[in-house]
Amino acid sequence: MSMFGTADQSQSDFKKGLNKVYTWYTGGFIAFVLILAVLEQMGLSKNWIGYLFLAATVLLYAGIGVMSRTNDAAEYYVAGRRVPAMYNGMATGADWMSAASFIGMAGTLYLTGFGGLAFILGWTGGYCLVALFLAPYLRKFGQFTIPDFLGARFEGNMPRLIGVVGAILCSFTYVVAQIYGVGLITSRLTGLAFEVGIFAGLAGILVCSFLGGMRAVTWTQVAQYVILIIAYLLPVVWLSVKHTGVPIPQAVYGYTLEKITAKEDQLLKDPKELEVRGIFKARSDAAVEKLKDVPASMAADKAAATKALDDLKAANGSLDAIKAAEVALAALPKDEVAAKAAYTAARTSNAAKAAPPIRHAQPFPGKDEETQSKARKNFLALVFCLMIGTAALPHILMRYYTTPSVKEARESVSWSLFFIFLLYFTAPALAVLAKYEVYTVLVNTPFDKLPEWIARWSSVDKSLLSVVDINKDGILQLAEMSIGGDIIVLATPEIGGLPYVVSGMVAAGGLAAALSTADGLLLTIANALSHDLYYKVIDPNASTARRVAVSKALLLVVALAAAYVAAQKPADILFLVSAAFSFAAATFFPALTLGIFWKRANKWGASLGMLAGLGITFYYMVTTQPWLYKLTHGGAAITPEILKANTWWDIAPISAGLFGVPVGFAVIIIVSLLTKAPGKEVQDLVEHVRFPSLDGKTSAGSTAH
Amino acid sequence: MKLTAKHQEYWGKNLRITAILLAIWFFVTFVVIYFARELTFSFFGWPFSFWVAAQGALVIYCLIIWFYARYMNNLDNEYGVAEGE
Numbered sequence: 104m105s106m107f108g109t110a111d112q113s114q115s116d117f118k119k120g121l122n123k124v125y126t127w128y129t130g131g132f133i134a135f136v137l138i139l140a141v142l143e144q145m146g147l148s149k150n151w152i153g154y155l156f157l158a159a160t161v162l163l164y165a166g167i168g169v170m171s172r173t174n175d176a177a178e179y180y181v182a183g184r185r186v187p188a189m190y191n192g193m194a195t196g197a198d199w200m201s202a203a204s205f206i207g208m209a210g211t212l213y214l215t216g217f218g219g220l221a222f223i224l225g226w227t228g229g230y231c232l233v234a235l236f237l238a239p240y241l242r243k244f245g246q247f248t249i250p251d252f253l254g255a256r257f258e259g260n261m262p263r264l265i266g267v268v269g270a271i272l273c274s275f276t277y278v279v280a281q282i283y284g285v286g287l288i289t290s291r292l293t294g295l296a297f298e299v300g301i302f303a304g305l306a307g308i309l310v311c312s313f314l315g316g317m318r319a320v321t322w323t324q325v326a327q328y329v330i331l332i333i334a335y336l337l338p339v340v341w342l343s344v345k346h347t348g349v350p351i352p353q354a355v356y357g358y359t360l361e362k363i364t365a366k367e368d369q370l371l372k373d374p375k376e377l378e379v380r381g382i383f384k385a386r387s388d389a390a391v392e393k394l395k396d397v398p399a400s401m402a403a404d405k406a407a408a409t410k411a412l413d414d415l416k417a418a419n420g421s422l423d424a425i426k427a428a429e430v431a432l433a434a435l436p437k438d439e440v441a442a443k444a445a446y447t448a449a450r451t452s453n454a455a456k457a458a459p460p461i462r463h464a465q466p467f468p469g470k471d472e473e474t475q476s477k478a479r480k481n482f483l484a485l486v487f488c489l490m491i492g493t494a495a496l497p498h499i500l501m502r503y504y505t506t507p508s509v510k511e512a513r514e515s516v517s518w519s520l521f522f523i524f525l526l527y528f529t530a531p532a533l534a535v536l537a538k539y540e541v542y543t544v545l546v547n548t549p550f551d552k553l554p555e556w557i558a559r560w561s562s563v564d565k566s567l568l569s570v571v572d573i574n575k576d577g578i579l580q581l582a583e584m585s586i587g588g589d590i591i592v593l594a595t596p597e598i599g600g601l602p603y604v605v606s607g608m609v610a611a612g613g614l615a616a617a618l619s620t621a622d623g624l625l626l627t628i629a630n631a632l633s634h635d636l637y638y639k640v641i642d643p644n645a646s647t648a649r650r651v652a653v654s655k656a657l658l659l660v661v662a663l664a665a666a667y668v669a670a671q672k673p674a675d676i677l678f679l680v681s682a683a684f685s686f687a688a689a690t691f692f693p694a695l696t697l698g699i700f701w702k703r704a705n706k707w708g709a710s711l712g713m714l715a716g717l718g719i720t721f722y723y724m725v726t727t728q729p730w731l732y733k734l735t736h737g738g739a740a741i742t743p744e745i746l747k748a749n750t751w752w753d754i755a756p757i758s759a760g761l762f763g764v765p766v767g768f769a770v771i772i773i774v775s776l777l778t779k780a781p782g783k784e785v786q787d788l789v790e791h792v793r794f795p796s797l798d799g800k801t802s803a804g805s806t807a808h
Numbered sequence: 809m810k811l812t813a814k815h816q817e818y819w820g821k822n823l824r825i826t827a828i829l830l831a832i833w834f835f836v837t838f839v840v841i842y843f844a845r846e847l848t849f850s851f852f853g854w855p856f857s858f859w860v861a862a863q864g865a866l867v868i869y870c871l872i873i874w875f876y877a878r879y880m881n882n883l884d885n886e887y888g889v890a891e892g893e
Contacts, residue, residue, distance in 0.1 A: 224837060224866075228837055235876060355853075357859065360858070361850075464848075467844065479842065482841070510877075513880055528862065528863050531862040795884050
């Protein structure tokens with residue numbers, strides 16, 4: 104289609120055409136939202152607004168996919184290498200910002216304060232490493248995938264195959280989380296079942312990447328970026344105008360933060376808050392007591408519940424009360440294992456609620472010097488892993504193959520970070536504004552005067568929001584409210600008193616974020632299998648058409664597999680996403696950077712280094728992360744003693760890459776020095792990637808394929 | 809093609825600017841944040857370290873990447889290693 108470029112068009116005409124298309128597109132999206140807003144005023148129901156947003160955006164993405172369908176290998180794998188720097192930056196932004204960034208980030212910041220800033224720092228600072236160490240060189244290398252580079256630089260199929268395994272491992276865990284997010288948003292937006300939501304979203308992903316590969320994914324991601332950034336910024340700006348009178352929340356929320364800090368001082372001492380926290384503490388202590396002798400506690404619980412029921416019956420209690428007492432009796436745990444689990448859960452959840460609110464602006468909180476330094480160590484370790492991981496995730500690095508030149512690849516990283524920055528420097532502002540709203544408007548409000556959105560969201564999902572009058576004073580204390588992170592972004596429009604159409608738009612933005620990331624990840628997996636495994640290793644004589652066909656078939660299989668896993672609602676999905684960063688960091692970063700900056704690095708060093716980095720990271724997670732431990736130790740639960748013995752240097756399992764990355768570097772260097780230096784051809788390749796053009800004439804495009 | 813002294817010089821300059829920018833990146837990220845508990849003086853309302861982690865560092869990251877692209881693109885032209893159109 105001419106809209107996304109024809110072969111004979113010049114680059115500047117192509118760029119002008121794109122500017123026109125996307126300007127019209129953005130205008131069209133705004134007009135669509137405005138029309139829906141008018142229709143809402145005229146009485147269009149909320150469900151219909153949800154359906155229209157879902158249908159319109161998914162159809163739009165599918166439409167772009169159909170328009171940019173292709174069977175040409177260079178178009179399919181790297182969008183013809185003609186994506187201008189700015190557009191590649193937008194596509195990378197959408198590729199990068201997942202459901203976790205869009206929906207989860209502000210919530211994490213709300214719940215953890217300064218601690219959550221590790222994600223902000225890590226997920227932006229990594230781009231410095233991409234710019235300085237990888238993007239321009241990979242562009243000059245100019246093949247199709249990351250394992251391609253490993254295979255060419257380290258002479259052989261072994262490093263290539265290790266790269267394939269690494270790429271699939273990190274991309275697959277990540278894509279499962281995205282599809283899970285798609286299901287969640289679709290079901291919230293339309294009221295469809297979660298599983299149906301997954302498959303509706305999957306259709307949108309597949310039409311796009313299936314027909315047009317990287318080319319379709321690129322132009323869809325640009326479209327998705329536009330939607331997600333408008334959807335993210337608009338409600339925050341509105342909330343900021345409401346609280347501060349200034350439409351640039353990022354510039355002024357420092358003063359709001361000051362007010363929150365003052366309010367925190369008050370809430371920490373407030374007698375009513377202390378009373379509620381005391382009640383939770385007592386409940387937690389009671390659970391601890393019960394855990395000391397489980398069978399006796401079970402018997403006591405049963406006796407108490409039976410007595411309550413008998414008393415009610417004897418006193419001719421109301422039918423409802425008797426029914427409730429019967430239900431309570433029937434709900435008691437049936438055996439010792441269930442009882443133990445129930446008491447443990449009660450202990451943990453009540454202890455958490457009994458804790459005083461965290462100080463939002465305080466770095467590395469802790470009761471003594473030791474816990475503070477532990478918090479600092481883990482904060483820095485997490486930042487390190489997220490940064491190195493960012494600079495090693497194949498689906499991001501692959502994007503820099505698509506620019507027309509090395510020069511544009513460098514500029515493109517700059518645009519990428521700028522577009523990501525727009526969202527990431529807004530998220531902390533949103534968290535602070537939402538907290539201010541809760542602390543000043545909600546806290547101390549009588550229960551019967553709470554705003555309407557509280558009741559609505561707590562009926563959607565108790566884990567998102569629940570308020571219970573624990574001390575029966577009829578007034579909401581902060582400690583009586585439990586809040587899930589995801590609600591911050593989703594409910595912001597309602598908190599700010601905006602019409603429902605904005606809520607629909609925010610959900611559509613979250614969907615765009617999840618779909619765009621899923622697109623890029625699926626393509627990475629399918630390409631690693633079809634290009635690196637099938638074409639380069641199994642059948643090097645395969646025709647272009649056949650390679651693309653294989654890739655499309657694999658895409659379908661991988662997408663269905665990921666949807667299947669997501670539909671099982673695996674536990675600890677957030678942990679898996681973060682784990683993907685540590686895996687990518689330890690596997691790819693040392694091999695890629697040494698491959699470019701150290702000519703002496705060779706096949707054996709790189710292969711063993713990647714395996715060692717990945718191995719150590721995996722080993723550390725398996726021995727310290729409760730869920731993985733249970734999975735790999737025949738169902739045995741991790742005990743605090745085992746955890747303490749297995750933990751190195753107090754580092755949490757999420758930052759396992761802190762050990763994997765240095766081990767990876769060390770093994771590559773030592774093994775390379777112990778074995779034969781790479782041949783002349785590799786030396787030449789390294790020189791080739793280090794200079795955009797040795798003679799100042801040849802363009803990267805001509806050596807590309 | 810054999811590398812000339814000019815090529816070596818280009819690569820040396822590239823390594824130098826990479827090292828300088830990396831040092832800035834490291835300082836902003838790991839050194840400033842390491843002392844976050846001490847750097848809590850008020851900066852337009854924010855405690856300084858909170859502001860750095862939420863905004864300041866991000867702005868510097870953007871500048872690092874922007875500067876590197878500009879510097880290297882100029883260096884390419886100066887040393888005659890830019891790609892032809």
